[in-house]
Amino acid sequence: MLYPMSPKVVELKRKLESFMDRHIYPNEERFYREAEELGPWKVYPVVEELKPLARAEGLWNLFLPESGHGAGLTNLEYAPLCEVMGRSHLAPEVFNCSAPDTGNMEVLERYGSEKDKERWLQPLLAGEIRSCFAMTEPAVASSDATNIESSIVRDGDHYVINGRKWYTTNATDPRCKICIFMGKTDPDNPDRHRQQSMILVPMDTPGIEVKRPLPVFGFYGVPDRASEVIFTNVRVPRENMLLGEGRGFEIAQGRLGPGRIHHCMRLIGLAERTLEKMCRRVRSRVAFGKPVSEQTVTQERIAESRIMIEQARLLTLNAAYAMDTVGNKVAKAEIAMIKVAVPNMACQVIDWAIQAHGGGGTSNDFGLTQAYATARLLRLADGPDEVHRNQIARFELKKYSNA
Known part of the structure; x- marks a missing residue:
């Protein structure tokens, strides 16, 4: 290996x-x-x-x-x-x-802070509570996070929070007790990446309304509990600010790097499981006088699936190695590459498996529709394909800036 x-x-x-x-x-x-x-x-x-x-x-x-x-x-x-x-x-x-x-x-x-860790981290580590992350907004193109309009305004010893968020995963879970909220503390800062901050918001604070769950391809609760949440004059103590005002993007990069690679790692496992289902299915079905597994188109799809999974796994392991050895910031290109490659690979493998299962593949009986919902969602979550492709291209073009 x-x-x-x-x-x-x-x-x-x-x-x-x-x-x-x-x-x-x-x-x-x-x-x-x-x-x-x-x-x-x-x-x-x-x-x-x-x-x-x-x-x-x-x-x-x-x-x-x-x-x-x-x-x-x-x-x-x-x-x-x-x-x-x-x-x-x-x-x-x-x-x-x-x-x-x-x-x-x-x-x-x-x-x-040590207080934050005692109050929130310890019960999360123990699995006693759950949490949510409020970043994406329905009113703006949140693929550009500098568009985020939610406000975090200082008022004495408190901050007052207003905003409408969606795809806030976990918010409908009754065990969800703490939210990490991203909004603007300095909307007029000429550096658009210093306008944002992140702050801890207990979910029982007055002014928070978990308005509705959002289905992902018709699924509620699986693959996640996507939610719309409205924050109206929500007051939290100033010590709930993470790291300091204007450092939201810095925290986001520290958070999203591991998050993106974890999504990719899990998707590789989901693609492997899907390929197993496809192989078992086509070996057990006969069409036009011979097993579906002997149809050339089926064999081509199985072979391509194996190649694509192996490529995605190696690319992901390479990104993990880079994160461990040079850090998340330096490994940005490697993380961006897997965030494009792995969900697209999984979507294709799952699509072929659905086809191999015939009409049954479009039902919920085989777990393929749930798998596809996950893979397709992850072409958008933590940054859409287009953003990551642009970033990869910029890294590549920078190599030739003096050419």
Whole structure:
């Protein structure tokens, strides 16, 4: 292997795969049923039942690379484990490794005060509460985050917050207790990247209205609990400001780098699982006198899927290695490349699997529609393809600025 796994990771992966076989895959049907029947405003009992089992086996908070609270893994070491978890929508939260909590915990770990860590980080690490991240807004093109219009205005010892956010993941979860909110503290600053700040907002603060859940391709609660939230004259203490006024973009870059690579790691696992489903399906079906697996078009799609998954995995491992060795800021190009490549790869593999399953592939019976919703969403979440492609092109063109 180009990036060999350490004995520690090999053992964690073995334990993780065993847990998936014993507890995750057998409960997937129940998970999807609970998500559909209970909806995005409720806690899904199956998730809460499995969390103590995962924690008892030491499969908890594996994502934290620089903290004494997790397994102490690097991004490169975490990658194969995150891929295993990504094979099922049920798995990440069971191991306390799901978005947006992972990113929010990393923000609190890096930028929160000791008081913030005690009040919010500790219960998040324990899986006792959940959190949300309020950045995207419906009134502006939020692919350019400098467009964000929500306001954070200083008023004595408090800040007053006003804004309308959407795709605020987790906000409908009754356990969601804390929000990381991005808005403008200095809208007239000539440096558009110094206008924004991030602040901690307890979800029980007066003036917060979780207006509605937002479906993703008709799914509520799976793949996530996307929500619209309105903040009206929400007052929070000035010490809730993270890092200082005007440093929202700095925090965002520290948060979104790991978030983007985790999404890609999970998507590779989802694509692997999808390819397995496709292969099993085509070997069991006969059309026009021979197994579908012997149709040339099917074989071509299986071969292309394998090639694309392997390419995406190597590109993601390369990004993880770069993040570990030179840091997130220097590894921006590598992170941007996987954020384009991996969701597009997953969309294609899942689309071929849907085709191989015939009409059944468009139902919810095989998990393919849920998988496609996840992959397609991630061509937009944490920055759309177009933004990342432009960034990659700028990095490439900069090499020839003196040519």
